[in-house]
Amino acid sequence: MSLWGGRFQGTSDADAWKLNASIDIDQRLAKQDVTGSIVWSQQLHKIGILNNSEYQDIHDGLIQILNEFEQLTFQIHPSDEDIHSAVERRLYEIIGKTAGKLHTGRSRNDQVSTDFRLWLLEAIPTLIHAIRQFQTQLVERAEQDIDVVMPSYTHLQRAQPVLLSHWWLSFFWPLERDIQRLTFTFKECGIMPLGSGAAAGTSFAVDRHELADQLGFIGISQNSMDAVSDRDFAAQFLFDSALCGIHLSKLAEQVVLFSTTEFGFFALDDAFATGSSLMPQKKNPDVFELTRGKAGNLLGLLTGLMSTLKGLPSTYDKDLQEDKQAVFQAYDILMAVLPVLSKAIPSLRIFPEKLRAAIDPSVFATDLADLLVKAGIPFREAHALVGKAVKISLESGRGIHQLTSAEWEKLIPGLEIDFSKVFSPEVSIATRCVVGGTAPQVVVEQISTARRCLQTH
Amino acid sequence: MSLWGGRFQGTSDADAWKLNASIDIDQRLAKQDVTGSIVWSQQLHKIGILNNSEYQDIHDGLIQILNEFEQLTFQIHPSDEDIHSAVERRLYEIIGKTAGKLHTGRSRNDQVSTDFRLWLLEAIPTLIHAIRQFQTQLVERAEQDIDVVMPSYTHLQRAQPVLLSHWWLSFFWPLERDIQRLTFTFKECGIMPLGSGAAAGTSFAVDRHELADQLGFIGISQNSMDAVSDRDFAAQFLFDSALCGIHLSKLAEQVVLFSTTEFGFFALDDAFATGSSLMPQKKNPDVFELTRGKAGNLLGLLTGLMSTLKGLPSTYDKDLQEDKQAVFQAYDILMAVLPVLSKAIPSLRIFPEKLRAAIDPSVFATDLADLLVKAGIPFREAHALVGKAVKISLESGRGIHQLTSAEWEKLIPGLEIDFSKVFSPEVSIATRCVVGGTAPQVVVEQISTARRCLQTH
Amino acid sequence: MSLWGGRFQGTSDADAWKLNASIDIDQRLAKQDVTGSIVWSQQLHKIGILNNSEYQDIHDGLIQILNEFEQLTFQIHPSDEDIHSAVERRLYEIIGKTAGKLHTGRSRNDQVSTDFRLWLLEAIPTLIHAIRQFQTQLVERAEQDIDVVMPSYTHLQRAQPVLLSHWWLSFFWPLERDIQRLTFTFKECGIMPLGSGAAAGTSFAVDRHELADQLGFIGISQNSMDAVSDRDFAAQFLFDSALCGIHLSKLAEQVVLFSTTEFGFFALDDAFATGSSLMPQKKNPDVFELTRGKAGNLLGLLTGLMSTLKGLPSTYDKDLQEDKQAVFQAYDILMAVLPVLSKAIPSLRIFPEKLRAAIDPSVFATDLADLLVKAGIPFREAHALVGKAVKISLESGRGIHQLTSAEWEKLIPGLEIDFSKVFSPEVSIATRCVVGGTAPQVVVEQISTARRCLQTH
């Protein structure tokens, strides 16, 4: 059944109908659509468009439809153009022509945006919960691995010693920002467009604030022409998702690297690794590679929708129909990836001795320079002197810790410093004790701060 | 059944398995996968890995599987990781352990790229055919509307008179370039990676040239490590699709504009228009808006895959698994849009008198300037003089054709030109008779050239 | 002067140096870099790394450098790798080797992110101010044009009558959301990374909270490894910019349309229009087309940076250097476009009579249906009946307002409704009086709400 057609001659072309129809995608909004209609019909009743028995019929019919959706017994017809049409068609079947009163004062333009926002008002908390679950695993790993030392890397070259806990937590905070972004987007989704009609507002005196309260919205839109075309909330969700995907891709890249034979820091649990159809020895980190690869997809979904929005004229244009598939796909990607990571990360086996062994003496070069600074040498000179010491060690095939006192004396005449205590990961790590640093006591504080974040949602 | 697992302890985590599995997507490669296996088994037979009866069993089993796919009786199992696993699993069910010989010397890394390229070798000609169908409609409209005049627009402001035929053909040539691009991409798809193994090549002496011939490839890859990771062909296809989508979006934008009440040049046939659930008078160009909007999606698919490819290390990484969904979606979008446009464009009703009426006198300003040039006035001065005439006409609320001889004489003292013949669309159009111009005789030639293009595929 | 080199043999390759150097781009951070160094040197003084006279020298030297930048007398040297190196090099020239103490405990990794965030902490309020200026013009147009009626459009087809004021305000609210987004991003920029060192934190006991206060940050980062690689704030700014660009593109698209001869609703002021080098009559809306086109660029900048971020390993990688050019370009685009729009929009001449004339009788179809609803007919039936009336009017070449009582009686036997009052824009508009609707009194309220928003920044 089509919701229009009075002025049309003949029927739609079958291929055109198929191109136009969105039921394959938007049936995912079924619950939101019916719920919105239930609340809408209450308003119609209140303002006298529906009498008591009409309202009761519509209400009962809609409840039945809701049940049919929940029990998966609702039958989509080939002629259902979209979820709104399907629901109204079914309501006709159940209660007859009173069904025709439901759409009074409403347009699919405000209705679909209302449904879509309602869907996100459920989806975002679910997604945040999945992120929280994963963050919890990161914090638990940080607690568990507090005694493990490793080199940090910049440019993928060994830099300075850190705690493995600090490294784990470095993936916690980007996700914390993702949650703040999603929370911001949640508020944006919480603005109700219902009552905007097709573009000019509705001519029936519904109480939009009451509607918003009943549906769980935070506020209402201020301009009907903007309201029916605003897809900022969808673009924001896609941006949040893409950035979250990028954060996960960073962790994935690292796990892939640290699980190589060459790094040898991590071993994947067999339950989260994959083999090769050809090479019997292979144990591959597919799950992490997919996590990384899907960040590209998420970016594509964002780019796609924003490009679709670009250059559109005011109010509703059918181009906007492309919004939902992108949002659903982004949500599904993250909801497939996050639970797997939440199990794969705790199951990772780590090799503390290999992580420690990777802290070769050159990694203490900054500590050496800092020691010189504390003896009064300007940092830039200290840096150059230690640089020269590194060069001597490289040229002579020794570690920098093996330079003799004579060699140091030649480099820095007259300076008497005992370098022997520098070459200890624990000593080096302990010096980085400002907030946000890697010293054990501040990492412990960091864990506490992270734990507090976990309790905010 | 998994194609690997010997070295693994326990089973895969269910969620990880689901994330990792690609059968939902790559089952679309079923035919290509089985065909590739049939040809591969011939090589295994030839080099003695399969004896006659083994070969016969495998061959018959694969033919049966092919039939099952064609008759939609093939059952995907939840444990089928991908299409390759599903086929091998089924082959085991049919012929027993000889099935285990099929994968000899082959990896899924070279197999999936082979399947995917084979799929595109079928898909691209189908897509080109759909474009050709649509181009044919454009040429037919050009032939049909050869007598209709209209203003051309630049910056959406009326510019100079043209034939409507010329305008129709302006959408033909971008599609011609799309076909050239797709043909180029077809050649790129025609390079066979099979025989590259996992990364290093195969150690079984198959004849790759013979394999390529039998499968319909044009040539073979030159480096196994490149071959298993090369997705240039997929990126190219997505680029071609996105650019084709942009071309269609230009036409869509124009049809949307020309079908407004304000322009009033076109009326959509009811079979290709859509109504409003709220406003009974509405007749909307949804089909064209969707065409325009989907250009954004196509761009997103391109961006997504290219972003996924960026920064990957050598050979096969699981990130590459994301390639197929993007290509399938792009193909499906164009194959949904093109056939509808091929019917919607011929069904458009045009209003020649409105198109002609839009050629207001100011549109002949260039013709006036050209006339002055032919009388010896430098173009830049002629341009300025006509500009002033336009200004006078605007200020006095008349058309430029209504300027008096005295006014012209004042502007250009001493010049005696008869402007009266300038204000004719037909005269103006006839002057643009260089190749590619809008004069009727060159448009007729253009139609012939276009017709010849249509015969090249 | 290079800040490193002790361990290196020979000099850098000239082309490699050029590729690596970022001074062309990051010199824009000069003020922030020097300011950061002034505050940093205070901490070094406080913890005893600098004695009084060293601190005074560094302080005075930095102040002099700041002046040189402000007076544009600072000379960039070809050997300056980046802004940090340039400042330190100049400080050496001014105060000698004490300059070498400035970089103590700091890395360019935390320094550049600090500079960049400081830059955005200035840039974002400037950008918000430019948006506010433009919003003010929109509100003033809304106030000025409160008596002008026009048809709203959906799918670019005439839909329902609205006030032009309502239309103007429909561009206000998306910008309001942009400001909310930018405000959110401002907070994200307000987290100070300084004190994170290269990756592990600093080993000098600076007070990061005090540093943050002195530099105008809101808070400090919690994890040094995250802090040196976090570019979420830059991606957010690019997203905000791209979405703002899309909002402006919608207005631009509309102005381009409404300034066509066919619509004829608007005329650009000559000061904001452009001519043709060939066609003397042309008056083109280049400014609005560029506004629309640059939305594409802004999206490209977002996509580019996010793709660069994807798949990077932990902490600082040089890829991150690509962040600044994108942000500067996005900022420059919006700061070029917004001030022009702020002048071009008030200068637009509007044609109220043409806007009113575009409200043809069919635009009242919803009002007719609503009237039937109020007489008790279910909306869906009412919609179909009015649809049939539209069809009759189309077939008979009359307006729907010209249908006779007999014809209505035939359509809806027994119904006695006076349709004569329906066909008034003012009546129709007045009915849409829920919040967010187009009725004059609610639009006046909407203006008040908008005015209040303008005062929040």
Add this chain to the structure above:
Amino acid sequence: MSLWGGRFQGTSDADAWKLNASIDIDQRLAKQDVTGSIVWSQQLHKIGILNNSEYQDIHDGLIQILNEFEQLTFQIHPSDEDIHSAVERRLYEIIGKTAGKLHTGRSRNDQVSTDFRLWLLEAIPTLIHAIRQFQTQLVERAEQDIDVVMPSYTHLQRAQPVLLSHWWLSFFWPLERDIQRLTFTFKECGIMPLGSGAAAGTSFAVDRHELADQLGFIGISQNSMDAVSDRDFAAQFLFDSALCGIHLSKLAEQVVLFSTTEFGFFALDDAFATGSSLMPQKKNPDVFELTRGKAGNLLGLLTGLMSTLKGLPSTYDKDLQEDKQAVFQAYDILMAVLPVLSKAIPSLRIFPEKLRAAIDPSVFATDLADLLVKAGIPFREAHALVGKAVKISLESGRGIHQLTSAEWEKLIPGLEIDFSKVFSPEVSIATRCVVGGTAPQVVVEQISTARRCLQTH
């Protein structure tokens, strides 16, 4: 000087002018613009618009302007809107009002596209040359490193032994495809739009084929309305550039990895490495990280332009002005990166013994399975058996080569195979001798094929 203005009142708003002007960008087309004008004036002479002395004046004036550009003495004025205006303004200064005849029959719409294509007809061969230079270095490395063995990696896990030469060549072929793509794009650029006027074609009887020949074009456009808006060639160039950037990012990612201490396969020459301002020991691969990061930028440039093109109406819209900056930026990025890589790659120091040492015994697992296959065991069973052997070796902390005959006998009762010869990289590599494989003799053939490619441009 403006090329228009006759019909305009007052002057342009200064900010609007600045937004509109493109001279900052398009002055890069100076040479092409003047050359195009010289050839255009010949046609104007031939058809009698210019007499001999006028033609001579224009010709000499343009030659002088060309010299001024070449000697960098040409002064851009603030009032020059674009390069076309600047040239015509200067011509006026040199030869007076005859200059006003040059623009006869031409529009900036066809002129700018002509200039832009001419620029690419020079730029593409230059870029191809830079790629060829780099490919040459790859081939030379392949020749030089022919005796070096290494493990190939899939999923970044050790897979099968290969020659380092084979690995180097795996980066040659993607670039070969890039050159094919650029060659295809070159042909697309070779279609001349000149003579298309503003949109409708020119009314002066120039010989477009002659113009094309004189300017070095391959053919001429067939439809003037398409010709002035076609930016496919620019999008193609950006796609080619982005894909080339992705190919380089793959190599960059690998060099970054192989230069880590953990892999230790490569050492960067100091001339192509970079230090840290803080950590004296650091030697960073910035050049390769920037190569990788800039692939993101290139993708952004592509996305940006395509998004700008999406949804534009027919013929020239000012949005198209955004095309040039993107193309110039993409060209500049590749022309900055490629020459550096061409020097950095030959300067890389490799460590053959470390590469060989990375071929641990498990890497021969496929060879073991293949051996079983050759003894008649179906591959899938062989795979499972070797998988079990891997598991035994892992559990017992030995290499797979250390399994005893008794253990093998238990796994595969009755089979008598001598596994001792399997564990040799040379033996394994020699078996992959199909075309495209890693066996030395086919790699030598591959080098020859590559050398032949190098000679085709």
